[in-house]
Amino acid sequence: MRLSKKRWGILISSLLSVMIMSCSDDDDPVSATTSSSELDKQLEEALMIASEGEGMNFYIFPESDDYSNIPQDPNNLITEEKCRLGKLLFHETGLAVNPKREEGKHTYSCASCHNAGSGFQSGRAQGIGEGGLGFGFKGEGRTPHLNYDDSLLDIQSIRVPTNLNVAYQRNVFWNGQLGATDANAGTEGLWVEGSASFTNHLGFLGPETQAIIGLTEHRMDMTPELAEQYGYKEMFDAAFPDYPESERYTPVTAGLAIACYERTLLANRAGFQKWLRGNKAAMSDAEKRGALIFFGNGECSSCHNGPALSTLQFAAIGMGDLTASLVRSGGSSESSLGRGGFTGNDDELYAFKVPQLYNLKDAPFFGHGSTFTSLRQVIEYKNRGVAQNANVTEKYLDPRFKPLNLSEDEVDDLVKFLEYSLWDEELERYIPSSNLSGFCFPNNDEQSKFDLGCDPQ
Structure with missing residues (x-):
């Protein structure tokens, strides 16, 4: 029997709470000593929950010539x-x-x-x-x-x-x-x-x-x-x-x-895609631990979900705007306002479209204003949960933007998942x-x- 979205939401919230609390416990079920096969099992379970019961198929890209899919x-x-x-x-x-x-x-x-x-x-x-x-x-x-x-x-x-x-x-x-x-x-x-x-x-x-x-x-x-x-x-x-x-x-x-x-x-040749299709050796243990953080206590999948790890959502997380110091022309005032700059709705100001997450290893800049130059900087920023842009006050910030309290090792593993597991090197x-x-x-x-x-x- 398929659970309703409401019941899946309750289940996800409950499990996330357990996982978050477990981070401070000495018997954390996801550790550097957890076997690769056990990591695979835990990740499969996490994906089942994050996908609201769809499972691993929910995240698999079709082949590029499989037009019907x-x-x-x-x-x-x-x-x-x-x-x-x-x-x-x-x-x-x-x-x-x-x-x-x-x-x-x-x-x-x-x-x-x-x-x-x-x-x-x-x-x-x-x-x-x-x-x-x-x-x-x-x-x-x-x-x-x-x-x-x-x-x-x-x-x-x-x-x-x-x-x-x-x-x-x-x-x-x-x-x-x-x-x-x-x-x-x-x-x-x-x-x-x-x-x-x-x-x-x-x-x-x-x-x-x-x-x-x-x-x-x-x-x-x-x-x-x-x-x-x-x-x-x-x-x-x-x-x-x-x-x-x-x-x-x-x-x-x-x-x-x-x-x-x-x-x-x-990006259907990325390591995570190969893992989803059954090649469990396509991801290292560190990458698998990072994936568990992504779909677990990192709460990344609350915004980044689906095959491309993107959604149709808009979120204000306080990143800085493009400035003239980067090149000869700076960003426009309207483009710095996000969704609200288009709709004129105050409650949508500074909310930007949730981007996809594949091949970030190839990206030289991050954020709508290119204010980050490494993926690690982005993860550390989100882990601190403090807005970079002074214009984006608490009134506008997405409630999901908050300190995540990830340890340095967890940040390391999460970066590895994002940089390597989601990297298709054959573009x-x-x-x-x-x-x-x-x-x-x-x-x-x-x-x-x-x-x-x-x-x-």
Whole structure:
């Protein structure tokens, strides 16, 4: 018999209380001497509780070509033809045809701010599209071009979220403003012309909406002429056979193809995923202890749950905002207000979307304001439970943000779980070997070509 959510909630709370109290006991059931097989058993039990009875299957990603089991937008069904097109367009610097300066033409792509080496997010505190110069090894070497002043730079006002596992996000952006359903049902009055959320009127979910608005917002385009020029016309025809030709080669269809590709970006080769599928040696004992803390007395899964260890929730945990000291342009006041900056609701101020947790080992910055530079710093911050941002007073803080009283050893184990068990080290499988324009990617400026060792075709 399946327990109701209410009864599961009572059971979870009760068990968490027992686990938390046990942390101070000398006979703590989770210790460095607990056998690996016993850790496996305890973790399986913890996952059964955290998933409200679903068990380990609740956390398993599908394969990236198992389209029927990947969460998708019913108005943009996943197909092989569409995803193949999107994979190329995501990396296509040839779409960069609307720059503010002529020298920026054909020098950037979606992957400029979402590259695989950094876990499909920016390698810098802020992503830079047009006006960026260089790449480095994982995007960390991209800097503002001296010929661009701040008003011309395409630079993000907040840390760039990852595209990894975005299939499990129905609303996107840190404030969740993109996506026509779920959290945004009832906010239609805010979808005004000229705003990013205006694209919600198309009726798509978050990933699709973001991909569509992202092309025009970041000075890219798709037209019948571009599709013909670069050789994408036949791919669009195969991906969108039901669209009339007059609507087939546009930023909307290009965005839908990109979103299709993004939904296949799953960290399904991470150690935790292998463990869930039966390879118990895929996680070390320290990582297993860390997982037990994550799903137990660390209370992490109260916000981070499901396959991507993310939810549709928003939480105010007092992290600092992006400041101008990081790059040439600081964060905007609205982006620093979180969900409340979009909705205007006071009780949602400073609440940001709960992010997914895979491949954080690749991330150089953490928090919406890039105020942390290591995962350990984030865990220690949450363990202290003291807000970093003076603007986020007790009135706004999520009640779950409180001192966790984890020991140093527990913090060590939790970091190991997050860094290594949730790390898929083979994300390069999602990068195409080339694109149809023959331009270098993810960037195509002269310094990036040198950094990437790329010679345009």
